[in-house]
Amino acid sequence: MGFQRAVVTGGAGFLGSHVCEALLRRGAGVVCVDDFRTGSPDNVPEGAGLVVADVSKPLNLLGPVDLVLHLACPASPVDYLRTPVETMKSGGFGTLHALELAARKGARVVVASTSEVYGDPLEHPQRETYWGNVNPIGPRSVYDEAKRFGEALTCAFRREHGVDTGIVRIFNTYGPRMRPDDGRMIPTFVRQARAGVPLTVHGDGSQTRSLCHVDDLVRGLLTMADCDHPGPVNLGNPEEVTVLEVARRVIEVTGGRSGVRHVEPMEDDPRRRRPDISLAREVLGWQPEIDLAEGLRRSFGRHLVG
Ligand code: NAD
Numbered sequence: 001m002g003f004q005r006a007v008v009t010g011g012a013g014f015l016g017s018h019v020c021e022a023l024l025r026r027g028a029g030v031v032c033v034d035d036f037r038t039g040s041p042d043n044v045p046e047g048a049g050l051v052v053a054d055v056s057k058p059l060n061l062l063g064p065v066d067l068v069l070h071l072a073c074p075a076s077p078v079d080y081l082r083t084p085v086e087t088m089k090s091g092g093f094g095t096l097h098a099l100e101l102a103a104r105k106g107a108r109v110v111v112a113s114t115s116e117v118y119g120d121p122l123e124h125p126q127r128e129t130y131w132g133n134v135n136p137i138g139p140r141s142v143y144d145e146a147k148r149f150g151e152a153l154t155c156a157f158r159r160e161h162g163v164d165t166g167i168v169r170i171f172n173t174y175g176p177r178m179r180p181d182d183g184r185m186i187p188t189f190v191r192q193a194r195a196g197v198p199l200t201v202h203g204d205g206s207q208t209r210s211l212c213h214v215d216d217l218v219r220g221l222l223t224m225a226d227c228d229h230p231g232p233v234n235l236g237n238p239e240e241v242t243v244l245e246v247a248r249r250v251i252e253v254t255g256g257r258s259g260v261r262h263v264e265p266m267e268d269d270p271r272r273r274r275p276d277i278s279l280a281r282e283v284l285g286w287q288p289e290i291d292l293a294e295g296l297r298r299s300f301g302r303h304l305v306g
Helices: 014-025 077-082 084-105 141-161 185-195 214-226 243-254 278-284 292-300
Strands: 005-009 029-034 049-052 067-070 108-114 165-170 199-202 208-210 233-235 240-242 260-263
Touching: 005 014, 005 084, 014 029, 014 214, 067 084, 067 214, 077 084, 077 141, 084 108, 084 141, 108 141, 108 214, 141 165, 165 214, 185 199, 185 243, 185 292, 199 243, 208 243, 214 233, 214 278, 233 278, 240 243, 243 292
Parallel strands: 005 029, 005 067, 029 049, 067 108, 108 165, 165 233, 199 260
Antiparallel strands: 208 240
């Protein structure tokens, strides 16, 4: 399906900027809405319109819109733990305003939720039918619960106002344009490996992660935009690796010589995380095509530095 004019909230961030580029490549008009709190104007691709606005406040955009992709929300623990109240406002009110915009314009809206709605999961791998194990008052709850609220609100808009909504639950994604200091595992490891200092691993490093390359993720997100499935649909790479193994591969790919330094485990940090993507395969015909070794090489290989 071709979209005439898409609004991408959070379009100056990591995922949002790749989404804007992909939409532009498909010939869609793109308006990026962002206030740069964790993103950068440099990420907004040429050809995209830009509205500098905080989505926690109502969004008034002139002209037709047939797709809203709602990605605006601090996503890295470093960012969301620094501004807990603002994070809840972005995740909660921001989603309200994206849904209201879509309702007014008669647009499809795809809301970016997260694997964090599963909390520290008691089921493995996680299917969309699992309701999660979230600590509602822990420090990370500002992100997890705002996203859970966002999902509930999205379903309410569909039921009460008939808005064409879709929810995607995004699992850890990596790629170019993550900020080196954003505190997430991959950019932190890459920054440390390139600087030749030890890679900091929380706990013993036996906890697992499943890491999806951004190109795969964006393809999944746009396939969700193209259909009318309400979701939630998990989008992520089911290849499960230990954090220690990720550290080893980053050192290898960047050509560094660093070792590893173990530091305190993070509070409420999930032990295991792996998406069950059967639903995405079935309803979107989607699955990742880029494995971790290839994705790291493409994004952070030593040939890309200097
Ligand atoms: P990011 O921090 O790079 O991008 C977020 C963007 O939203 C930034 O440009 C920021 O300035 C903007 N933003 C935040 N709050 C805003 C507000 N109130 N008003 C206007 N703009 C605002 O993060 P990302 O990794 O690109 O994540 C994008 C979305 O995907 C988020 O909703 C996040 O929860 C979700 N997600 C990402 C991942 C991942 O691994 N990257 C995983 C799960 C979910």
